[in-house]
Amino acid sequence: xxERASEKDARGLAQEARSRVRFEEEALEHADQVYQVARHIxxxxxxxxxxxxxxxxxxxxSWRSYEPGTNIRAWLMRILTNLNIDRxxxxxxxxxxxxxxxxxxxxxxRLEQAAGQSGEDEEKLIERLSxxxxxxxxxxxxxxxxxxxxxxxxxxxxxxxxxxxxxxxVGTVMxxxxxxxxxxxxxxxxxxxxxxx
Amino acid sequence: xxxxxxxxxxxxLELYLDGELAEEEVREAEEHLDACGFCHRHYRxxxxxxxxxxxxxxxxxxxxxxxxxxxxxxxxxx
Numbered sequence: 250x251x252e253r254a255s256e257k258d259a260r261g262l263a264q265e266a267r268s269r270v271r272f273e274e275e276a277l278e279h280a281d282q283v284y285q286v287a288r289h290i291x292x293x294x295x296x297x298x299x300x301x302x303x304x305x306x307x308x309x310x311s312w313r314s315y316e317p318g319t320n321i322r323a324w325l326m327r328i329l330t331n332l333n334i335d336r337x338x339x340x341x342x343x344x345x346x347x348x349x350x351x352x353x354x355x356x357x358x359r360l361e362q363a364a365g366q367s368g369e370d371e372e373k374l375i376e377r378l379s380x381x382x383x384x385x386x387x388x389x390x391x392x393x394x395x396x397x398x399x400x401x402x403x404x405x406x407x408x409x410x411x412x413x414x415x416x417x418x419v420g421t422v423m424x425x426x427x428x429x430x431x432x433x434x435x436x437x438x439x440x441x442x443x444x445x446x
Numbered sequence: 447x448x449x450x451x452x453x454x455x456x457x458x459l460e461l462y463l464d465g466e467l468a469e470e471e472v473r474e475a476e477e478h479l480d481a482c483g484f485c486h487r488h489y490r491x492x493x494x495x496x497x498x499x500x501x502x503x504x505x506x507x508x509x510x511x512x513x514x515x516x517x518x519x520x521x522x523x524x
Contacts, residue, residue: 273519280515284507298511305515309522357491371491375498383502401464403500408466427460 272312276305279322286326286404289387290333290396300336304329323406326414330396359438378437386436394429397422452484459489463496 284301291297307328308315315324360374387395400411401422408426412419455478461467462475479486 277512277516277519280512281507284511285504288505289503294505298508301507301511302514302518305518306522309519356495357488371487371494374491375494378498378502380502383499387503402496403503408464426464427457430460 268317269312271317272315273309275321276308276312276325279325280305282322282404283325283329286399287329289399289403290330290392292388300329300333303332303336307332320410322404323410323414326400326404326406330414356434356438356441359441363441377441382437382440386433386440389436390429390432394425394432397425398429398433401426452482455482455485459485459492463489463492 280301283304284297287300287304288294288297291300304325308325315321357374360377363377364374387398390398396415397411400406400414401408404411406414408419408422412422415422458467458471458475458478462472467475479489
């Protein structure tokens with residue numbers, strides 16, 4: 250090999266090493282945000298930690314398929330949601346048997362009723378919901394609905410990005426999201442009534 | 447301000463809060479929110495509820511997991 254050719258190879262190697270390090274740094278920078286979503290998609294804390302490690306192993310192996318400058322968070326999330334499906338880790342929840350007659354506004358109405366004549370403002374009304382009630386209500390959602398809700402509301406992904414991550418049409422994202430929010434609020438409203446009773 | 451129940455706006459409000467409306471639709475939604483007391487109150491409630499729920503379900507990444515992920519970077523074949 251000529252001296253010039255080996256110099257070119259060395260330059261190529263150095264450039265690839267730099268790209269790899271940049272990729273690692275960028276992927277690790279987003280680990281906290283990816284975990285926020287993983288924690289609720291996977292179900293338990295232990296499953297989320299395992300899923301995160303598998304996701305990052307896969308990401309570090311296939312880093313060359315990531316196109317620099319595109320949304321790395323969405324790229325990581327796509328790996329994570331696919332692994333979650335492949336591993337059959339999704340906790341199957343029973344499909345809802347309750348009809349969805351009430352709109353999203355029923356929670357507000359229920360909280361107002363629970364507050365009675367005290368005339369609490371919206372902030373005080375919301376504080377009637379405990380953290381554990383919210384976490385449980387989210388965990389009880391059917392997984393297809395929960396995945397969409399978590400990606401949009403916690404992951405801050407757009408409808409379009411969520412559709413790409415989950416490989417489903419945007420219309421499906423919208424209908425699942427709408428239904429997920431209704432179910433969640435319905436479940437929270439029921440918890441307010443139970444506590445009142 | 448109108449206090450008439452305006453339940454048909456639920457979907458519009460949802461898209462507005464998600465930042466998924468086109469510019470022209472955003473203007474229309476904001477005009478409606480200014481004029482409709484019912485929607486304005488529910489918009490405020492929904493915004494607060496979303497922020498509250500986000501805080502309730504947010505869980506920072508465990509520090510040991512961050513370290514494990516960083517270690518995986520060097521261990522994983524390139």
